[in-house]
Amino acid sequence: MTGHADRGGDDVPARADVVVVGGGPAGTLAAAAAAANAHTVLIERAPNRPVRCAGLIGPQGMKALELPQGHVVAEIRGVEVYGPRGSRLELVSSKPKGFVVDRGSLDQLLLQRARAAGVDVRAGVAATGWEPGRLFTTRGVVEAPVIVGADGPRSGVARWGGLPPPPRLLVGLQHVVIADGPQDRVELFVGGELPSGCFGWTVPAGSGRSRVGVATPRGREGPGLLQRLVDRRFPDAPTVDRTAGLIPVGVPDKTVGPGVLLVGDAAGQVKPLSGGGLYYGAICARLAGQCAARGPDHLGEYERRWREELGEEISFGLAVRRLVEDLSEEELVGVLSVLCGTRVASFLAQEGDIDRPGALLEEMLRRPSLWAEGLPLFSVLGGWKRVHELVSGLRSPWDKA
Ligand SMILES: Cc1cc2nc3c(=O)[nH]c(=O)nc-3n(C[C@H](O)[C@H](O)[C@H](O)COP(=O)(O)OP(=O)(O)OC[C@H]3O[C@@H](n4cnc5c(N)ncnc54)[C@H](O)[C@@H]3O)c2cc1C
Numbered sequence: 001m002t003g004h005a006d007r008g009g010d011d012v013p014a015r016a017d018v019v020v021v022g023g024g025p026a027g028t029l030a031a032a033a034a035a036a037n038a039h040t041v042l043i044e045r046a047p048n049r050p051v052r053c054a055g056l057i058g059p060q061g062m063k064a065l066e067l068p069q070g071h072v073v074a075e076i077r078g079v080e081v082y083g084p085r086g087s088r089l090e091l092v093s094s095k096p097k098g099f100v101v102d103r104g105s106l107d108q109l110l111l112q113r114a115r116a117a118g119v120d121v122r123a124g125v126a127a128t129g130w131e132p133g134r135l136f137t138t139r140g141v142v143e144a145p146v147i148v149g150a151d152g153p154r155s156g157v158a159r160w161g162g163l164p165p166p167p168r169l170l171v172g173l174q175h176v177v178i179a180d181g182p183q184d185r186v187e188l189f190v191g192g193e194l195p196s197g198c199f200g201w202t203v204p205a206g207s208g209r210s211r212v213g214v215a216t217p218r219g220r221e222g223p224g225l226l227q228r229l230v231d232r233r234f235p236d237a238p239t240v241d242r243t244a245g246l247i248p249v250g251v252p253d254k255t256v257g258p259g260v261l262l263v264g265d266a267a268g269q270v271k272p273l274s275g276g277g278l279y280y281g282a283i284c285a286r287l288a289g290q291c292a293a294r295g296p297d298h299l300g301e302y303e304r305r306w307r308e309e310l311g312e313e314i315s316f317g318l319a320v321r322r323l324v325e326d327l328s329e330e331e332l333v334g335v336l337s338v339l340c341g342t343r344v345a346s347f348l349a350q351e352g353d354i355d356r357p358g359a360l361l362e363e364m365l366r367r368p369s370l371w372a373e374g375l376p377l378f379s380v381l382g383g384w385k386r387v388h389e390l391v392s393g394l395r396s397p398w399d400k401a
Helices: 025-035 059-065 103-116 156-160 219-233 278-294 296-326 329-339 343-351 358-365 368-374 376-380 384-395
Strands: 018-021 040-044 072-076 078-082 088-092 098-101 120-123 127-131 134-137 140-143 146-149 168-178 185-189 199-206 209-216 239-249 260-262
Touching: 018 025, 018 278, 025 040, 025 103, 025 146, 025 278, 059 098, 059 278, 072 199, 088 329, 088 343, 098 103, 098 199, 103 120, 127 156, 146 156, 146 278, 156 260, 168 219, 199 219, 209 219, 260 278, 260 296, 278 296, 296 358, 329 343, 329 376, 343 358, 343 368, 368 376
Parallel strands: 018 040, 018 146, 040 120, 078 185, 146 260
Antiparallel strands: 072 098, 078 088, 127 134, 134 140, 168 209, 168 239, 185 199, 199 209
């Protein structure tokens, strides 16, 4: 197999073993993995699409994406959580907990690697429909026993094949402003001016810039919420870039059908707490590419393996998200204030892992010395009954993803 240059404008090849729809991170990684053992074509309809990402990746995500340090614009050691009525919780570690990358150059790098792995990349070509064994595009039909839908949260591949969409979508809006915030931490905003289900962030972007964003289940309120956050955090700072995109929350019941599989945002493989999809997408894309290359009889194996790898983490993230959404404003203020300055907070700061937050709860339960500090939470939350009500959700959806 040889590498190919992008050939936008040409007709697509008549046949391939695997055809991947979508040249985002999930599509390029899946295609590169498939190309090791199968003739793989990747089509991307908008190769110069705007970047819709804060670029935040955890250490495990950096490894999964095999990203060189040269792509890092800031190293993150912690988070400052801003709640309602001036409440605030600072969780800052002595070691790096995350990295901010330039998403545009990350996508270019992954595309170059896919080409070098032998993927036949067709830029400027859109899929328009499929049936088992055949993908229809704006530049002809490709016959391929396996079609990979890596076409984002509103996947056409899923829709055309009758596969279910992710259960919920948030609208994410982000501005890049010329202003410096804290250089080694992310700021997270919940409650107060941000209604339940919404959150806001600032992330350092290097070169005297910051990314400021909000995610909301109700898209129409997004621009106003974001502008208020920008005005509050960086008044008078010029805005140099504006983007918006969808963020899936939760995974569909099925991500595989006859001759087709979904990966990345199309399959809801996103952290439910932060909306970050780069790490989970990278893990699943490799599995998707490997199984796709083995042929249509191996797609069930993909579904089983990715759920084994991430199902529990995603269920945990969904349950914690529901828990936070269920807290009243008063309870949220209470929780942030009670944790502030405690050993629980320093434990969360030092041991917290933005890639695998679920493991942290188990670790905490193994440390009785921390339990006593959690006791005031019972009075903040109005007693055992309410705590039970809130945490019971942490267990029930555990094996649903
Ligand atoms: C505001 C915002 C901030 C975010 N911040 C972070 C963050 O800090 N960290 C993080 O990990 N994640 C973040 N995310 C999520 C992250 O951007 C996504 O999870 C990631 O891009 C998903 O990659 P993907 O390859 O699955 O899909 P995408 O990146 O959406 O790529 C899908 C590709 O498919 C192409 N396509 C669609 N339809 C067709 C078609 N019919 N034919 C051909 N091509 C098609 C599209 O043009 C697109 O290029 C953020 C998202 C938003 C909206």
